[in-house]
Structure formats: structure tokens, C-alpha cells
Amino acid sequence: MIIGIDDTDSNEGMCTTYLGALLLEELQAFGEVEKPPLLVRLNPTIPHKTRGNAAVALRLETCCPEKVMDHVISRIEEFARFECEKTNPGAVFIQENEGKRLKPVLRAFLEKAVRDVITIEEAKNLILELEIPSKSFKNGRGLIGALAACGAMLNREDWDHTYEHLAYRQREKWGTPRSVEKESLEEADRQTYPETWDTLDHANSLVVCVPHSPDPVLFGIRGKSPETVTKAASLVRAEPTERFAVYRTNQGTDMHILPVESVEEIRDMHSYRVEGTVSATPETIHGGHVIFSLRDKAGAELDCAAFEPTKNFRELVRELLPGDRVVLFGSVNSRTLNIEKIEIKELALLYTEENPKCPTCGKHMKSTGQGQGFRCRKCRTQAPSKVSCEMERTLEPGLYEVPPCARRHLAKPLVREKRSDYRIFPSR
Structure with missing residues (x-):
């Protein structure tokens, strides 16, 4: 049986991954639970999301699916933050x-949930059409993520x-200040980077892996394998924990990015890879945001924008000049692309x-005087x-990214890039 859960948290507390970790332990009473569970990040531009727009999926072998469903629903009823307008839980159960029947259609649903708007x-109509057991609360928006998470589990390879x-x-x-020793995070980072990433932001002297919201998470270590994230976590000195879970996830994969040839194809609430030429000198506006225009081949x-939270990344963007050819990665809202990464392909020549x-x-x-030319005195x-x-430019062609403190969950960090055709400048 595969179980998908979504939308149990709020901005004021709870976390769907906590419920997943709890069920990972409790469902062992009903059968054998497969590890690792899945954490699936969905479209980061959706305005209805609470925080990270994450759904969870678990898989277990069981001979009593009805009891499993009852237990999962009872735990959602106990832990979901129903008082929040944005909290609309959903659970999906697939035998x-x-x-085999559902795998292709739910793969398409997963990809749409990550890249598009559902x-x-x-x-609800797809659940009815496919006759999938489910449970929703309030307006049932959580069914979207729950169904997508099941699609991820069915297609996990x-x-x-x-x-x-x-x-x-x-x-x-929960809800009180966290106690995590920064020196131990620095040691964990030293011993495991680049196999782990986004534990710290060295350039901005910030801890990234410890959240500030009043949810159950103490810290989260991201990396390329269960072994490396577990090793890093073992080096962290912090307050006592209730439990932990290692999730397999689509974080850090760029799964949300859609390639486009033309600016005319771009729509709000989607994320893109788009190539073009800088057409206006970057301008710093109120709030410290840096804005410029990109022109595609057709002239659109x-x-x-490099918004203020991208910190030192804005300095790089300010160095761009009209005529620079670049590829931008980022999410679009209000017809403005929020830059996550930039590939500088060719720099315009600058003369003086x-x-x-x-x-x-x-x-x-x-x-020798106005209009009289020049002479060597010697x-x-x-x-x-x-x-x-020709003036020398301070920029170099290559791939650049926002700092860890500003990285989207789904954005692929440059330490994971394997390209050899361009220089890569990972942000630390």
C-alpha cells in the first residue's frame, strides 16, 4: 500500500514531514514499512502553500489496509492545524x-504538480475517475500533493x-527557541561538504539548516546519500530530539524548471530556463532589489530580479551589462523572473x-592642447x-547561483552539477 499525505501544517506550526516520520514508526504495527519515505516538493510559486509546499509518501506491505487508513486519518485529525485557513489536508491510499494501472497517469500528475498549476x-475528478481511496478535510487542497506524492512513489526510480x-x-x-551548537554544524559541514550542502552560508555567516518557524523540525541536513546526511547529523550537538527520519526527495534537482525558447511562452506561477541578452543596465530599486531586462531572439x-534575500548574489548581477548573453533559471510571478541561477555565456565587449x-x-x-593631438615628451x-x-570585465563566463540562505528547495545546487563545458562557481 502507498500512502500520500499533504497540507497538515500552517505558518504557525506543524510539519507534514513530522507526521510522515511519526507514521513511519507507528505503521510498523500493521506491516513492513519501506525506507526511505519520500518528501516531494511541489510548484514553489503556488500562492496557497503554507511554507515549503511539501508532500509525503510512505509504502508498506500490510494485510489490513482498512486499519492502516483509519490510523492515518486519525493522526491527521490529531495533528493538522485546522484552525489555519490555508490548512486543507488530504490523504490518498493506493493498493x-x-x-501498474496508475503508474503512468500519476507520473504525469506528479510532473504537473511540480511544474504547473492544478x-x-x-x-478530485482524477481520484473519482481512477477510483482511488482518499480522505480530504475542508476544501481538500491537500489531495493534490497527496496524489502527486503517490505518483512519485510509484515512479521513484x-x-x-x-x-x-x-x-x-x-x-x-515546539514553538520555543532552538538550541543547536553552531560549531558542531561547522564541523559537520567541514567533514561532509560537498557530499552535503546548504548546512551553512559561509559568505553571509548564516546557519541555513535550522528553521526559524515554530514547527517540529530541529534541523535538516541535505546531501547526496543516506550515509552522508546521517554522518553529518551525527556530528551535530543540539537539544534532545524526539525522532528523526531520512527522506528521499526531489529537493535540489531543478525538477520545477521548464525550458523555453521565447519570453512569450512564459507565464506566472511557473519556473523556467530562458536564454537571452541583457538589454538594460541592472538597476537597484527601493528595498535593495536589483532589476534588469532580458531580451530573447525575437526581441521580446x-x-x-535578484531580490534582496539573495544578498551577495546581487553584486554579481550589478556587474551585468547590455549585450551580455546569459541563461537564467528561476520562478516567475507578476511577469518578473526571480533568479535562482545564472549562466553567463558571453560577455559584451566594453570599450573606453x-x-x-x-x-x-x-x-x-x-x-598638446585642445584639438592639437598628443605627443610623447620623451x-x-x-x-x-x-x-x-577594450576594458577588462570583472565577470567571468560560467554558472553562478544564489547563496544557500536564498536557495529554493527544488533549485539544484552547483555542487551537484557535472558539466565540464563551463566554469562552475558554487556559492558557499
Whole structure:
């Protein structure tokens, strides 16, 4: 049996991954639970999301599916933050013998949930059409993520993945300040980077893996394998934990990115890879955001932004000039692309005028008066006017990314890139 759960949390507390970790332990009373469970991040631009737009899926062998369903529903009823307007839980249950029939259609549903916009009615109609057992609360928006998570579990070998070790606080500590020793996080990072990432943001002196919201998560270590995230977590010194879980996840995979050829194809609430030419000098606006325009081959333009939370990444964006050819990765809202990564493919040539050099001694000549040309005082050589010289750019072609403190869950960190055709500049 595969179980998908979504939308039990709120901005004020709870976390669907905590419920998944709890069920991972409790469902062993009903059969053998497969590890690792799945944590699936959905479209990051959806306005209805609470925090990270994550759904959870578990798989178990059981001879009493009805009891499993009753237990899962009772736990949702106990832990979901129903008082929050945005919290609309959903659970989906798929029998193993139905997997082959449902696998292709739910794979398509998963991809749409990560890259596109799905309505509640679409999810409910598909559940009815496929005759899938489910349970929804309030408006049932959680059915979207629950169904997508089941699609991820049915197709778990078909998509890129990473892992996250999530440690959870003792329940009496929820909502209070967290106690995690920064020095131990630094040691964990030293011993496991680049096999793990986004534990710390060195450039901005920030801890990234410890959340600030009043949810049950104490810290989360992300990395390429269960072994590396577990090793890093074992080095962390912190307050006592209630439990932990290692999730297989689509975090850090760029699964949300859609390639497009034209700016005209771009729509709000989607994420894209788009190539073009910088058409206006980046401008810093109120709030510290840096904005510029990108022009595609057909001449259509798109506003692009490095928002204030991207911190030092904005300095790189400010160095762009009209004529630079770039590829941008990011999410679009209000017809503005929020940059997650930038590939600088070709830099525009920048020229300035300077006094000519003496062909004999190599020193710059001096002006002999307005409109009278230039002369070398030592060699007495002359030149009629200034000369145009190419200026050196501080930027280099290559791949750049926002710092860890500003990274989206789904954005693929450059430490995972295996390209050899461009220089890669991972952000630390």
C-alpha cells in the first residue's frame, strides 16, 4: 500500500514531514514499512502553500489496509492545524495491485504538480475517475500533493533525487527557541561538504539548516546519500530530539524548471530556463532589489530580479551589462523572473578611450592642447587623437547561483552539477 499525505501544517506550526516520520514508526504495527519515505516538493510559486509546499509518501506491505487508513486519518485529525485557513489536508491510499494501472497517469500528475498549476477539482475528478481511496478535510487542497506524492512513489526510480535527514524536537519544545551548537554544524559541514550542502552560508555567516518557524523540525541536513546526511547529523550537538527520519526527495534537482525558447511562452506561477541578452543596465530599486531586462531572439523582453534575500548574489548581477548573453533559471510571478541561477555565456565587449601609447617607449602620450593631438615628451612622437581600448570585465563566463540562505528547495545546487563545458562557481 502507498500512502500520500499533504497540507497538515500552517505558518504557525506543524510539519507534514513530522507526521510522515511519526507514521513511519507507528505503521510498523500493521506491516513492513519501506525506507526511505519520500518528501516531494511541489510548484514553489503556488500562492496557497503554507511554507515549503511539501508532500509525503510512505509504502508498506500490510494485510489490513482498512486499519492502516483509519490510523492515518486519525493522526491527521490529531495533528493538522485546522484552525489555519490555508490548512486543507488530504490523504490518498493506493493498493499495490493497482500500481501498474496508475503508474503512468500519476507520473504525469506528479510532473504537473511540480511544474504547473492544478486545481482542487482536477485532483478530485482524477481520484473519482481512477477510483482511488482518499480522505480530504475542508476544501481538500491537500489531495493534490497527496496524489502527486503517490505518483512519485510509484515512479521513484524515474526521477533525480537527493536525501534529507530531518531531526524533530520533543513536543514540549515546539514553538520555543532552538538550541543547536553552531560549531558542531561547522564541523559537520567541514567533514561532509560537498557530499552535503546548504548546512551553512559561509559568505553571509548564516546557519541555513535550522528553521526559524515554530514547527517540529530541529534541523535538516541535505546531501547526496543516506550515509552522508546521517554522518553529518551525527556530528551535530543540539537539544534532545524526539525522532528523526531520512527522506528521499526531489529537493535540489531543478525538477520545477521548464525550458523555453521565447519570453512569450512564459507565464506566472511557473519556473523556467530562458536564454537571452541583457538589454538594460541592472538597476537597484527601493528595498535593495536589483532589476534588469532580458531580451530573447525575437526581441521580446522580460523583467528579471535578484531580490534582496539573495544578498551577495546581487553584486554579481550589478556587474551585468547590455549585450551580455546569459541563461537564467528561476520562478516567475507578476511577469518578473526571480533568479535562482545564472549562466553567463558571453560577455559584451566594453570599450573606453585613452591617450595613445608611444610606439617607441610604450608610455602614454600627453595632450598638446585642445584639438592639437598628443605627443610623447620623451621621444617626441605624435598621434592625432585618443584611441579606443577594450576594458577588462570583472565577470567571468560560467554558472553562478544564489547563496544557500536564498536557495529554493527544488533549485539544484552547483555542487551537484557535472558539466565540464563551463566554469562552475558554487556559492558557499
